[in-house]
Structure formats: C-alpha cells, structure tokens
Amino acid sequence: MKTSMSDAYASRTDRNAAIIARQDPVIYGAGSYAGALEPGQLASYEHNGFLLMPDLFAGDEAQALLDEVRQLCADPAIAAMDEAIAEPGGQAIRSIFRVHQLGQAVSRLVRDPRIVDVARQILGSEVYVHQSRANMKPGFEGREFYWHSDFETWHIEDGMPRMRALSCSILLTDNTACNGPLMLVPGSHQQFIACKGRTPQDHYKTSLRQQEYGVPDRLSLQLLVEQGGVQAMTAGAGSVVFFDCNTMHGSAGNISPLPRANVFVVYNSVDNTLRAPGHGLAPRPEYIAARNAVEPVHPLECLTP
Amino acid sequence: MKTSMSDAYASRTDRNAAIIARQDPVIYGAGSYAGALEPGQLASYEHNGFLLMPDLFAGDEAQALLDEVRQLCADPAIAAMDEAIAEPGGQAIRSIFRVHQLGQAVSRLVRDPRIVDVARQILGSEVYVHQSRANMKPGFEGREFYWHSDFETWHIEDGMPRMRALSCSILLTDNTACNGPLMLVPGSHQQFIACKGRTPQDHYKTSLRQQEYGVPDRLSLQLLVEQGGVQAMTAGAGSVVFFDCNTMHGSAGNISPLPRANVFVVYNSVDNTLRAPGHGLAPRPEYIAARNAVEPVHPLECLTP
Numbered sequence: 240m241k242t243s244m245s246d247a248y249a250s251r252t253d254r255n256a257a258i259i260a261r262q263d264p265v266i267y268g269a270g271s272y273a274g275a276l277e278p279g280q281l282a283s284y285e286h287n288g289f290l291l292m293p294d295l296f297a298g299d300e301a302q303a304l305l306d307e308v309r310q311l312c313a314d315p316a317i318a319a320m321d322e323a324i325a326e327p328g329g330q331a332i333r334s335i336f337r338v339h340q341l342g343q344a345v346s347r348l349v350r351d352p353r354i355v356d357v358a359r360q361i362l363g364s365e366v367y368v369h370q371s372r373a374n375m376k377p378g379f380e381g382r383e384f385y386w387h388s389d390f391e392t393w394h395i396e397d398g399m400p401r402m403r404a405l406s407c408s409i410l411l412t413d414n415t416a417c418n419g420p421l422m423l424v425p426g427s428h429q430q431f432i433a434c435k436g437r438t439p440q441d442h443y444k445t446s447l448r449q450q451e452y453g454v455p456d457r458l459s460l461q462l463l464v465e466q467g468g469v470q471a472m473t474a475g476a477g478s479v480v481f482f483d484c485n486t487m488h489g490s491a492g493n494i495s496p497l498p499r500a501n502v503f504v505v506y507n508s509v510d511n512t513l514r515a516p517g518h519g520l521a522p523r524p525e526y527i528a529a530r531n532a533v534e535p536v537h538p539l540e541c542l543t544p
Numbered sequence: 545m546k547t548s549m550s551d552a553y554a555s556r557t558d559r560n561a562a563i564i565a566r567q568d569p570v571i572y573g574a575g576s577y578a579g580a581l582e583p584g585q586l587a588s589y590e591h592n593g594f595l596l597m598p599d600l601f602a603g604d605e606a607q608a609l610l611d612e613v614r615q616l617c618a619d620p621a622i623a624a625m626d627e628a629i630a631e632p633g634g635q636a637i638r639s640i641f642r643v644h645q646l647g648q649a650v651s652r653l654v655r656d657p658r659i660v661d662v663a664r665q666i667l668g669s670e671v672y673v674h675q676s677r678a679n680m681k682p683g684f685e686g687r688e689f690y691w692h693s694d695f696e697t698w699h700i701e702d703g704m705p706r707m708r709a710l711s712c713s714i715l716l717t718d719n720t721a722c723n724g725p726l727m728l729v730p731g732s733h734q735q736f737i738a739c740k741g742r743t744p745q746d747h748y749k750t751s752l753r754q755q756e757y758g759v760p761d762r763l764s765l766q767l768l769v770e771q772g773g774v775q776a777m778t779a780g781a782g783s784v785v786f787f788d789c790n791t792m793h794g795s796a797g798n799i800s801p802l803p804r805a806n807v808f809v810v811y812n813s814v815d816n817t818l819r820a821p822g823h824g825l826a827p828r829p830e831y832i833a834a835r836n837a838v839e840p841v842h843p844l845e846c847l848t849p
Binding site: 378385495 | 774776802
C-alpha cells in the first residue's frame with residue numbers, strides 16, 4: 240500500500256507521534272456472520288478490544304499442543320529454519336513462525352470452529368491465516384515483548400489496508416502473574432498510535448527478537464492506560480484470548496522457572512489482503528505475513544481425526 | 545566471619561552449587577516476644593517463609609510515603625549520592641538506600657509498631673535496621689530483580705552469622721500482575737542454596753544494578769519451585785509483605801506505565817550483628833549493611849507527630 244496523505248493510518252513518517260481515531264468497525268456486519276459468541280461477549284469484545292475465554296480447550300488438548308510445539312523446538316531441522324527465532328542473547332527458542340504448517344495439531348487448531356468461527360463472526364467474512372507462531376517464553380530467560388499494536392506493524396511493514404484482523408492466543412501452559420502473561424490495554428483498539436521514525440529494510444530480522452521501530456511513545460501509552468488501565472490475561476492452560484489487531488499489548492519477561500508457552504494465530508479477513516508495504520519497504524517473508532496462502536480457512540466439521 | 549568448613553552456610557566456594565538444610569529457627573522464642581501477630585499468622589509465616597498483610601497502612605499513609613520517596617528521587621543532591629542507584633542502562637532511579645535516614649516519613653515508618661513489633665515477635669529479640677531502601681521500579685523501564693536469597697548475600701558479603709533477620713516490603717503503589725510484583729517461593733526459606741563462584745571486591749558497585757555472583761543455579765530454583773510453587777504478592781498500596789531473610793524471591797521487569805514503588809526495610813536481631821565478611825572481602829558500606837548503627841529500634845508510642 241502506498242503511504243500517502245490519504246492513508247488513514249500513516250505511521251513512521253518524519254512527523255511526531257500522534258493519536259488517530261480508529262476509522263474502522265471493530266465488529267463487522269454486526270456479528271451476524273454465523274458464529275459462536277453471545278451478544279454480551281461481542282459487546283465486551285467491541286468495548287474492550289479483547290475477550291478472554293477461560294478453558295475453551297480441555298487440559299489434554301492444550302497438553303497435546305504443548306507436546307507438539309516442544310517437539311518442534313527440539314528438532315534441529317526446525318531450529319535451523321528462518322521460522323525459528325532465538326531469545327535475544329540466548330539460545331533458547333523464543334518463537335516459531337508458520338507453526339500451523341509445521342505441526343499437525345496446530346494445523347487442526349487453526350481450523351477448529353471454537354476459534355475460527357469466532358474470527359469469522361467478528362470480522363464478518365471468511366478469514367485466512369495471516370500469521371501463526373508458537374511463543375515459548377521459556378523459564379528463567381524469556382524476554383519481554385514491549386508494547387505494540389500489531390496493526391501498526393502489519394499496516395506499515397506488510398501493507399495490511401484496514402483494521403479487519405484479530406489475533407487469538409491459545410494458552411498452552413498456565414499464564415500467571417509470575418511468568419509474563421499477555422497484558423492488554425482495554426479500549427486502546429479505538430486509537431491508532433502513529434509512531435516516530437523510519438523503518439530500515441529487513442527490519443524483521445531484528446524486530447522479532449527486540450523491537451526498535453514501530454514502538455509507541457511513552458506519552459501515548461500513558462494516556463491509553465490512564466483511560467483504560469492494563470489487564471493481565473492470567474488464566475489456565477486451554478484458555479484463549481481473542482484481541483483486535485489494534486489493541487495495545489505487551490508482556491514482561493519471565494524469570495520464573497515455569498515456561499509461558501502460547502500459540503498465536505492471526506486471522507485476517509479475505510477482504511483485507513495485503514498490498515505493497517509502506518515507505519517502499521520490501522515485503523516481509525511469507526512465514527511472517529501471508530501473501531500467497533490466502534485461501535479461506537474451512538472450519539473442521541469434526542475434531543476427532 | 546571466617547568462612548571455613550564449620551560454616552553452616554558456606555557459599556561461593558570453588559565447590560558446585562548445593563542445597564543445604566536450614567540450621568536455624570524461623571520463629572525465635574516461639575513467638576512469645578510481645579507482638580502483633582496471631583498464632584495462625586505466625587504459623588503461616590513459619591510454613592511459607594512470608595506473610596502478606598493487605599492494607600496494613602491506610603491509603604493516605606502510603607501516599608505520604610510515596611510523596612516523600614518521589615521528592616528524594618527528584619532531589620539532585622540525593623541523586624548524586626552513592627545511596628542512589630540508577631536503572632541499568634538508564635537514568636531513572638532504581639533504588640535509594642538508607643532511606644530511613646534520608647526521609648522523615650520513612651524514619652517514622654521503621655519505628656511503626658505495626659511493622660517493628662512483627663519483626664521483634666518473629667526474631668524473638670530487639671531488632672535494628674540492617675538496611676533500608678526505596679525500590680522505585682519506574683514505569684516502562686524498571687528492570688527485573690533476578691532470584692536470590694538475601695541471606696546468601698548478607699552472610700557472604702556482610703558477615704551476617706545466622707538466619708535471624710527479615711525483610712518487610714511496604715507497597716507504596718498498587719502491585720499488580722502488570723508492574724513486576726514481588727514473587728516468592730513458598731517454603732524456600734528452609735533450604736539454603738549455596739552458589740558457585742568467587743566474589744570480586746567491590747561487587748556491590750555493580751550487583752545493586754544487576755547481580756552476577758550469589759546467583760542461585762537453575763536446577764536448584766527448579767526444585768524449589770516444584771516443591772512450593774511461586775506466588776506473586778499482588779496487593780494494594782499500603783499492604784505489607786514480611787519475608788524471611790532466606791526466602792527465595794525476585795521480580796520481573798515493569799514495562800507498564802504504572803510505577804511499582806515499595807519501601808523495603810530489613811530488621812536484624814541485635815543478637816545477630818555482623819562479623820567480618822567471607823572470603824576476605826572488604827565490608828560493604830554502612831548504607832548497605834549497618835555495622836555501627838545497631839541500636840535497637842524503639843517502637844513509636846504514638847503515630848501522630
């Protein structure tokens with residue numbers, strides 16, 4: 240997408256940071272697309288920019304997913320792939336991208352109606368997987384993810400036109416106050432924080448470990464938190480957090496011995512596929528931002544194989 | 545204190561890490577020393593190695609303390625003192641030591657019967673202030689405090705003979721899952737983790753920012769947490785956590801905009817004053833480990849000035 244004066248969500252220009260009101264719906268088609276959420280849940284998602292569904296998956300389902308992503312992490316062939324990102328300054332694996340194409344259980348997960356039907360309902364259309372990853376946040380050394388809006392990055396670095404995507408984070412271990420839970424700023428999805436500074440080519444090679452560009456300024460963060468507070472998504476394994484692509488979020492480091500492993504799936508509307516990135520940037524690799532694999536996800540009819 | 549084979553708590557020798565059973569009581573004199581705790585609270589402290597007392601101080605008392613420590617942080621004369629420790633890689637103040645001699649409100653705080661009588665009761669004797677500090681953990685950039693037992697450091701670097709001291713952390717802001725609350729390992733006070741590695745002279749000049757020696761090994765931490773779990777001390781401003789000098793604790797970084805400011809007071813028994821440090825180390829400065837100012841703290845009769 241060409242970044243111009245007509246871009247509703249210009250960012251990383253030479254201008255200062257700015258707060259811009261959201262130009263897009265949060266719930267598309269008034270939630271009439273067949274789905275699993277009650278009106279009260281939809282209203283809560285629309286108001287807060289997220290919805291936590293405790294124990295959406297059973298303990299053994301979460302365990303099977305955890306076993307699979309651990310096997311992937313232990314596989315030298317996977318560790319050698321670009322898809323595997325190490326902890327900054329460490330050897331432990333921080334993230335594995337494209338995990339829904341690398342693991343069978345995760346492949347079924349992204350087609351599970353308990354999550355994909357929620358995405359279809361909220362986005363009011365068919366959806367595809369824009370990105371998937373396992374975030375391991377290993378014990379003792381899992382580093383923080385600083386505050387960011389995913390949409391800011393996807394808009395600028397991937398050319399995602401509008402705010403019509405959402406993430407869901409499936410908790411594979413208990414997420415507690417002690418192991419760096421996801422933190423969200425309620426209501427922040429209604430405001431777009433345009434960030435300062437240009438973006439170098441190939442930014443993703445370092446940003447997946449530690450972000451330097453597309454970082455919201457402290458004053459804007461302070462304002463968002465004064466308005467909405469901060470909420471930590473502490474919940475048991477098998478719980479799922481759905482959150483809007485523009486909800487401000489981050490998570491602290493994990494010094495506890497207890498890993499905080501989640502699978503993270505981004506659904507984008509088929510009506511919101513990627514264009515050219517902003518600022519003349521080269522597109523990021525397919526495993527970070529799908530451009531070719533944009534077929535709608537068909538929900539599984541039956542979960543038993 | 546001379547470190548020899550007869551030292552019950554040898555650490556930082558050339559030997560490997562080791563887990564040594566505690567040789568000392570947790571509650572001295574069976575809690576018969578006049579104090580404020582109920583038998584159930586004493587039993588809980590003895591079992592877990594800590595006690596959280598929600599809202600022990602009123603909101604306006606916590607606010608007055610917060611105002612004072614913020615004034616101290618903003619005072620260039622204080623910032624220039626050795627007592628003020630900056631965040632690693634930052635300018636913001638991380639800690640101010642000897643804060644009970646720098647601030648009037650904190651000076652009264654350490655004599656407040658609501659805390660000093662608890663210390664006297666648990667330690668079964670008169671007590672003095674071994675160390676005091678304000679830990680600011682500022683928003684956005686407050687770094688973690690990695691896992692440690694205070695006693696391990698005080699024994700080796702300060703020559704504190706026995707486990708007959710305790711800390712109390714007075715919460716000046718709300719401590720939540722989002723701003724890096726104190727985390728404790730229940731039951732860990734019953735085991736002493738001897739650490740690997742020698743200690744360089746003047747270690748405190750860097751260790752107060754980021755610890756490199758006296759760090760427990762991961763295997764021992766894992767074992768302690770498997771036995772006792774981890775608990776985050778999330779509570780409102782004015783709450784107080786008392787914890788044994790050997791309870792394993794740490795806290796994650798604070799990326800939230802909300803500061804996590806606490807005052808931390810260490811009471812030591814007057815029967816447990818410091819000897820020479822271990823391994824021929826020079827004593828640390830008086831503001832980190834009191835050697836001269838060991839007069840018993842007399843509880844205030846009346847809190848109104």
